[in-house]
Amino acid sequence: MKNTIYLSTFSLFFIFSCGNPTEQQSKQENLRERITSYEDSLANLQKDPQKAAKITSLAQIELINRLKAYNQAFPKDTFAADCLFKIHMIYEHLRAPREARAYGDTLLERFPDYKNRLLVIESLGSSYDINAPRDTAMVRKYYNLLLKEPKIPTQKKKDIKARLARLDLTFEDYILNGNSGLVGQGN
Amino acid sequence: MILPIVAYGDPVLKKEAEEIDQSYPDLQKLIADMFETMYHAKGVGLAAPQIGKSIRLFIVDGSPFADEEDDEPDPMAAGIENFKKVFINPIIEEESGAKWAFQEGCLSIPGIRENVHRKEKLLITYYDENWVFHEESFDGYAARIIQHEYDHIEGVLFTDHLSPLKKKLLLKRLGNITHGAIQVDYKMSFPGGKKPRMI
Numbered sequence: 001m002k003n004t005i006y007l008s009t010f011s012l013f014f015i016f017s018c019g020n021p022t023e024q025q026s027k028q029e030n031l032r033e034r035i036t037s038y039e040d041s042l043a044n045l046q047k048d049p050q051k052a053a054k055i056t057s058l059a060q061i062e063l064i065n066r067l068k069a070y071n072q073a074f075p076k077d078t079f080a081a082d083c084l085f086k087i088h089m090i091y092e093h094l095r096a097p098r099e100a101r102a103y104g105d106t107l108l109e110r111f112p113d114y115k116n117r118l119l120v121i122e123s124l125g126s127s128y129d130i131n132a133p134r135d136t137a138m139v140r141k142y143y144n145l146l147l148k149e150p151k152i153p154t155q156k157k158k159d160i161k162a163r164l165a166r167l168d169l170t171f172e173d174y175i176l177n178g179n180s181g182l183v184g185q186g187n
Numbered sequence: 188m189i190l191p192i193v194a195y196g197d198p199v200l201k202k203e204a205e206e207i208d209q210s211y212p213d214l215q216k217l218i219a220d221m222f223e224t225m226y227h228a229k230g231v232g233l234a235a236p237q238i239g240k241s242i243r244l245f246i247v248d249g250s251p252f253a254d255e256e257d258d259e260p261d262p263m264a265a266g267i268e269n270f271k272k273v274f275i276n277p278i279i280e281e282e283s284g285a286k287w288a289f290q291e292g293c294l295s296i297p298g299i300r301e302n303v304h305r306k307e308k309l310l311i312t313y314y315d316e317n318w319v320f321h322e323e324s325f326d327g328y329a330a331r332i333i334q335h336e337y338d339h340i341e342g343v344l345f346t347d348h349l350s351p352l353k354k355k356l357l358l359k360r361l362g363n364i365t366h367g368a369i370q371v372d373y374k375m376s377f378p379g380g381k382k383p384r385m386i
Contacts, residue, residue: 056285130351
């Protein structure tokens, strides 16, 4: 009898803490829908310059909160990787480098095979290179990591090596005094 | 007289500009030249550092933002048709409201336009071209133009508001501007040494 009570209590606890699979799926879909619908509404506003004014930093923070909610609820899901990526990018855009770096690092650690891995590493390197105060040791760390990536395009590799060779220069000085190879190549 | 506009990379654009007083030589001529330069380049604002003078002066004329008659009224453009002013020794006393995104460009950084987030409203004190003191509030596009130009006299460019990755991705285009490897339809001077190339 005692065992039965224990078992029942445990089962009940398990159901309450984890929810059943249908509920979980529904919650997952709901959190995802909250993100995509919000992103769609922001994208629609963006199309019209008059309406784009409605995209305030508060709207971006609302999007971050929705992305965080998904990441917290389903941290192992591949969509959580996209959430972390977007959180990193939005924080950089909002000029919050500490938060941006934390989410970028978390993404690299939890999803080492993430599709946009190269971009995340480059973004982290740039964050330490361009935001004041510069941290050249961290720039070196991320750019060297980038150079080790097997899928890095040849031109990107060349650019990163050139930047690493002149880390004594700030971004602006690098443009002004940097190699003339910059000129005329387009973006 | 149309003056050459200095391009991205010129140290004068990164320097905090100095206040001036009424003894500043040929100020009225300088202001007239700045308006002529701005209109020629089809700009809505021009700060003195952009013509190589590190002084706290900028001019604005937001009338190109005014609504066309058949357009829906844009609340951000209210009053912009008469927004032509000279700001000498301005101080932004206060900025308020939520930050909003707007695609900005700059005569010193031709061909690049990016979204920049800035606050909605501001309170500014300044002297006009007759050395009359003003304290005024602005919002919408007028505030946006002022904030952009005010940044210039603080040594800040709109690209400084972009995310590092975005700025890094613009590296080559910014390099091309610095070194004059671009085509513009107004007079420019390039710190990287090339002579201006007009189209």
